[in-house]
Amino acid sequence: MKRRPILVVNFGSQYVQLIARRVRELGVYSEIIHWDTPIEEIRDKNPYGIIFSGGPASVYSKDAPLPPREIYDLGVPILGICYGLQVIAHQLGGKVERSDHQEYGRARLKVLKRDPIFEGIPDEFDVWMSHADKVSQLPPNFETLAVSDNSPHAVIASKDRRFYGFQFHPEVVHTVFGKELLSNFIYRVCGAKRNWEMGDFVEEKIEEIRSTVGDSHVIAALSGGVDSTVASVLVHRAIGDRLHCFFIDHGLLRLGEREEVERNLRSLGLPLKVVDAGDIFLGRLKGVEDPEQKRKIIGNTFIEIFEKEAKSVKGAEFLLQGTLYPDVVESAGIKGSAKIKTHHNVGGLPEKMNLKLLEPFRELFKDEVREIGKLLGIPKEILGRHPFPGPGLAIRIIGEVNREDLDILRKADAIFIEELKREGFYDRVWQAFAVLLPIRSVGVMGDVRTYEKVVALRAVESTDGMTADWFRFPPDFLDKVMRRIINEVRGVGRVVYDISSKPPSTIEWE
Ligand code: XMP
Numbered sequence: 001m002k003r004r005p006i007l008v009v010n011f012g013s014q015y016v017q018l019i020a021r022r023v024r025e026l027g028v029y030s031e032i033i034h035w036d037t038p039i040e041e042i043r044d045k046n047p048y049g050i051i052f053s054g055g056p057a058s059v060y061s062k063d064a065p066l067p068p069r070e071i072y073d074l075g076v077p078i079l080g081i082c083y084g085l086q087v088i089a090h091q092l093g094g095k096v097e098r099s100d101h102q103e104y105g106r107a108r109l110k111v112l113k114r115d116p117i118f119e120g121i122p123d124e125f126d127v128w129m130s131h132a133d134k135v136s137q138l139p140p141n142f143e144t145l146a147v148s149d150n151s152p153h154a155v156i157a158s159k160d161r162r163f164y165g166f167q168f169h170p171e172v173v174h175t176v177f178g179k180e181l182l183s184n185f186i187y188r189v190c191g192a193k194r195n196w197e198m199g200d201f202v203e204e205k206i207e208e209i210r211s212t213v214g215d216s217h218v219i220a221a222l223s224g225g226v227d228s229t230v231a232s233v234l235v236h237r238a239i240g241d242r243l244h245c246f247f248i249d250h251g252l253l254r255l256g257e258r259e260e261v262e263r264n265l266r267s268l269g270l271p272l273k274v275v276d277a278g279d280i281f282l283g284r285l286k287g288v289e290d291p292e293q294k295r296k297i298i299g300n301t302f303i304e305i306f307e308k309e310a311k312s313v314k315g316a317e318f319l320l321q322g323t324l325y326p327d328v329v330e331s332a333g334i335k336g337s338a339k340i341k342t343h344h345n346v347g348g349l350p351e352k353m354n355l356k357l358l359e360p361f362r363e364l365f366k367d368e369v370r371e372i373g374k375l376l377g378i379p380k381e382i383l384g385r386h387p388f389p390g391p392g393l394a395i396r397i398i399g400e401v402n403r404e405d406l407d408i409l410r411k412a413d414a415i416f417i418e419e420l421k422r423e424g425f426y427d428r429v430w431q432a433f434a435v436l437l438p439i440r441s442v443g444v445m446g447d448v449r450t451y452e453k454v455v456a457l458r459a460v461e462s463t464d465g466m467t468a469d470w471f472r473f474p475p476d477f478l479d480k481v482m483r484r485i486i487n488e489v490r491g492v493g494r495v496v497y498d499i500s501s502k503p504p505s506t507i508e509w510e
Contacts, residue, residue, distance in 0.1 A: 004046055004047065004192070006051060006192060008031070008032045008033070009032075009051065010033065010053050011065050011084065011087070012053075012055040013053040015171050017325040018466060019182075021365055021368065022171050023051075024196050026187075027194040028192045028194065028196055029195050030196075031045070035065040037067075039070040039074075047076055048191065048192035049190030050077070050079070052078065052081060054084060054130070057083065058086075058132075059096050060097075067091075076162075077189045079189075080164070080166070081168075081170065083133075086135060088139070089139055089153075089165065092158075094139035094142065095135070096135055096136065097133065097134065098132060099150065101150040103131055103148070105503075106127075107154075108126060108127075109125055110123065110148070111124070111155075112146055116189065117155070117157070117184045117188070118145075120184075125177050127168035127170075127176070129148065129150075130503070135152075135156065142156050142157065143159075144156055145157050198372060202234070202375055205360050212358065213317075215315075217244060217315045218319070220319070221248060221321070222246065222261075223322075224261030224388075225388055226383055226385055227324055227366070228321070229268070229382060230361075230372055230378060231322040232265075232320065233270070233373070233378055235360070244313045245272045246273050247261060247265065247273070248305055248309075249274065250301075252278075252298070254393065254413055255410040256414075262274055268382075280301060281298060281301055281394075282401065282403065284297050284301055285297060285298070294395060295391050298392075302390075307354070316355065317355065318357070318358045320360075321357060324362070324365060325363055325364055366463075384426075386431045389508055393406055395508050396409060396413075396433060397409055398436065398509055408492060409435075411485075413434040415481065415484045416432060417432065419477070420432055425477070428471070430460050431459070431507060432458065436453060437456055439453075440453060441454050445493075452493030453491050453493065455496075456495075457496070465507060470497075470500065470501060478497055481495070482495040
């Protein structure tokens with residue numbers, strides 16, 4: 001069945017997949033297309049509507065990505081987001097200029113004129129901005145529907161043609177009514193009909209995996225995390241015991257994690273082999289301080305060990321990975337996006353690998369994968385696990401990694417997590433962990449001067465890991481965690497709480 005989509009035109013935004021996914025969440029199929037897709041192809045897809053994503057370029061620069069002009073003659077509604085709004089303004093005869101006041105983060109939006117796009121939404125609300133350019137003159141037949149302090153044209157529209165532009169990002173959770181705005185665009189402006197459910201995706205993926213894999217075998221490296229676990233259960237469902245799972249203990253896991261993961265995976269009926277490789281990883285990390293270097297070493301060592309193990313599987317042609325969309329974007333696997341970090345499961349793969357990649361979740365976000373896990377009957381305790389980075393504690397010990405520091409960090413982290421669970425906070429945060437800093441700080445314990453390590457605690461709220469805000473714990477909770485860490489973990493003399501949001505900071509410290 002060919003579904004009518006909402007098309008999302010990709011201008012290189014970090015958030016392009018997030019937009020597509022929000023649309024799917026609202027029940028309408030969506031597809032991402034590159035900005036220079038020919039107009040005939042766009043017309044053939046018969047879209048309900050088109051959304052222009054944001055992007056890092058400036059419309060007035062020489063090589064700015066701009067869509068074919070005929071896109072405005074299709075009679076299809078268009079919503080431009082951030083750079084997308086500037087594209088509309090620029091191509092239809094308005095003016096876009098560099099702004100004196102760049103606007104990043106939270107801003108207050110004030111609605112000037114009511115419109116169906118604001119249905120069910122108050123006159124003032126918080127939105128998430130991230131731009132340096134702004135529209136200084138509207139194109140003909142456009143009007144301003146809303147403003148913010150630094151954007152005199154924060155929402156613009158040409159109602160008769162059903163063209164809208166938002167200077168802010170409705171797709172990120174920090175825009176309070178973002179979902180409602182997108183829903184209004186999709187249903188009220190475009191008149192789309194519901195045509196998408198996650199169950200459809202699961203069935204389609206199982207079929208697709210069967211036909212891609214054919215008679216051969218698939219090997220999977222499991223981390224015990226949500227993504228690789230759900231991916232393995234999905235593939236197991238599709239091809240049974242032609243799936244071979246390996247869990248490589250790289251010596252950078254949390255306290256008791258190996259045992260817990262092994263128990264979980266076996267309970268799901270997955271065919272599993274556990275490989276103990278801590279010594280090799282720690283040996284190669286000796287003296288290495290640079291985070292990207294650590295990621296590369298861990299990534300390469302991982303693949304090397306894994307390839308050796310994989311040789312024992314006859315007929316293996318595919319490597320299963322639970323790669324998610326944020327891993328792909330942030331490792332700059334998407335044309336036009338900036339590289340932030342090399343997440344080892346994408347960027348570090350050696351080119352010569354003799355296996356083809358199977359990445360069923362490459363288009364998806366973590367909570368979508370959790371939803372699939374639920375549909376596949378995976379228990380809540382496994383699906384609710386916080387994300388844990390592939391390089392593990394190596395990127396939570398700032399600087400060189402050694403056994404002594406790993407031991408300190410494991411104990412501090414375990415206390416933090418234990419208290420989170422006890423007080424009912426674990427399921428309310430996206431991710432929480434301890435970080436060991438490479439500095440010492442002076443203290444006094446029992447009348448004696450101490451000079452010991454500093455642990456930073458991090459806990460964030462997020463739905464996708466792309467943006468995040470720090471979690472507001474009651475002070476008493478932080479106090480308790482601090483006291484337990486200092487009393488119970490030898491070598492720590494100070495505990496701090498990280499209150500940075502993403503952007504500008506990332507979730508992990510390295
Ligand atoms: P950042 O720190 O980039 O993290 O804001 C976003 C999400 O990705 C996880 N992360 C990683 N995952 N390999 C991974 O598999 C990595 O190298 C890596 N670095 C960060 C991070 O824990 C968060 O969930």
